[in-house]
Amino acid sequence: MGTENEIVVEAWNTVLFDKFTRFKHLLIQGLSAHSDAVLAQHPYPAGARVLDVGCGFGDSTRLIARRVGSAGEAVGVDCASNFIAAAQRDTSAEGLANASFFVADVQTEDLRGPYDFAFSRFGTMFFMNPGAALRNVRRALEPGAELTMVVWRRREDNPWLHDAELRVKEIVPVVSHEETDQVHCGPGPFSMSGPDLVSSMLKGQGYDRISFSRFDADICIGRDVAEAIEFAMALGPAGEVMRLAGAEGQRLKPKVVEALSETLSRYDRGDGVWAPSSTWFVSARNP
């Protein structure tokens, strides 16, 4: 296996890409609750050129492309070629000419700037070297241009992920990344949940006018409890515990399903399973 960074890129291009594809309908709807709100707070003007960092399937890139109009451009970048291929396919199907995509590691590669804005919806928390990535993004921005990123707040305010993590850890032995030869997602969804740490990191990489604003929304984690259980066992920290536990995780699955059913049923509203989620909208300027 390659370097730690190559392992993370491999994870996003394989197991995580497959899981994101399986639950694309839930992820895009749930994550869009946060990006729709941040784009309403930080509207991009017509004609702007915007970079979407860690764009995944590129739905946010396409949304930005429609907002900036034909005189503007939205450019999605992701380290996983499978995500970029899916983004390009969906964009061609829509016939959207001002959204484009390329594969690159945001930490080290040329980001094809300059841009008037950089945006990221949950695309910055998985870097092995977040400082290098944030510096590289800043260098791709015009002077005075703003980076806006959406990151998860603390796990206690994100029971959509954390409740399942607690229940799974009661049952399944936790195997650390160091103990396995399996790929992994990098630092994880809560690595940018602390404003002190993130603001120091941004400041250290040359940004100014750093601000944080909290946003809360209930998001749909399953059309019914059975789907919410499958979703929880596949993604996020609970999904990682299940996957890294391998055969032992599979053996304990019936117990996990029982525990998750009990926990997730309380979010069942009849029209789906809706659990609270909470993010920071972080903005910072390239001076």
Ligand SMILES: C[S@@+](CC[C@H](N)C(=O)[O-])C[C@H]1O[C@@H](n2cnc3c(N)ncnc32)[C@H](O)[C@@H]1O
């Ligand atoms: C949680 S997903 C978010 C995807 C998308 N922004 C969304 O909201 O649906 C994180 C994304 O960051 C990408 N990513 C992780 N490390 C990266 C790196 N070093 N360079 C570029 N992209 C990276 C992953 O491939 C993945 O698509």
